[in-house]
Amino acid sequence: MSRATNVARNDGLLAQSMAPERPLLLFKTVVIVAHPGDETLACGALLPRFPDICIVHVTDGAPHTVTAAREHGFHHWADYALVRRKELERAAAVGGLRAPVLQPLGLPERSAALRLAILTRALLGFIAGAELVLTHAFEGADPDHDAIAFAVAAARSRMRGRGPVVVDMPLYRRQDTGDGAVRLRLTHDERVRKARMLAEFASQQEMLMAFGVRDECYRIAPEQDFTHPPDEVRYDSVERGITGGQFAQLARAARGELGLDSVPA
Secondary structure: OOHHHHHHHHHOHHHHHHOOOOOOOOOOEEEEEOOOOHHHHHHOOOHHHOOOEEEEEEEOOOOOOHHHHHHOOOOOHHHHHHHHHHHHHHHHHHOOOOHHHEEEEEEOOOOHHHHHHHHHHHHHHHHOOOOEEEEEOOOOOOHHHHHHHHHHHHHHHHOOOOOOEEEEEOOOOOOOOOOOOEEEOOOHHHHHHHHHHHHOOHHHHHHHHHHOOOOEEEEEOOOOOOOOOOOOOHHHOOOOOOOHHHHHHHHHHHHHHOOOOOOOO
């Protein structure tokens, strides 16, 4: 049993996170998310409680196309990506985080699912020394989110039981689904700080308004079969450059490339 698993079982990681006293969470922690702003939306209330944290953004938040740039009022995708980075740095400062904890991989938005094996190998370097990883749930809501859920799970499988505890952060779950998630009910001060952090993402306000400053959900990441789509795939009905069926095919191919076919999906 790994040290990280012992930490989770003996000290009650999720219980510590929910504790009314709001103790510091003394785990070497890596947060891995798809886009700038995802970290604030999913776990903004927890971020200031991690003294030892690294936040990895897999994409720069900008599809690398002229069309996408112009849709957001920019002449070039690089200008849009730069704005998203600056928004992230300002939000992090509000949350008491320094810019060096923000580690960008720089992939184009909507491209992570096309690079599952490469992404897995890249993330392995970040999680190898961690005790705790916070990341996206496999929900069928966004292909970048699902790609990261796959890559984290695959990287941990390659560590053969020596990996960190992985906690996922469902953003689209329905209430009371019996999936083991716990809800962090934000205090007034946490809600105010999170609202200030979210307000820094001016380019994303339309999307963020759909979520609001809500409580946060966490669960120990379950075993997932990424080679079959979830029951509901939201990006089947909106343009995200990929379907749930195509994602499943890419996951099967990546498992083969990574040598994971002998490991349960």
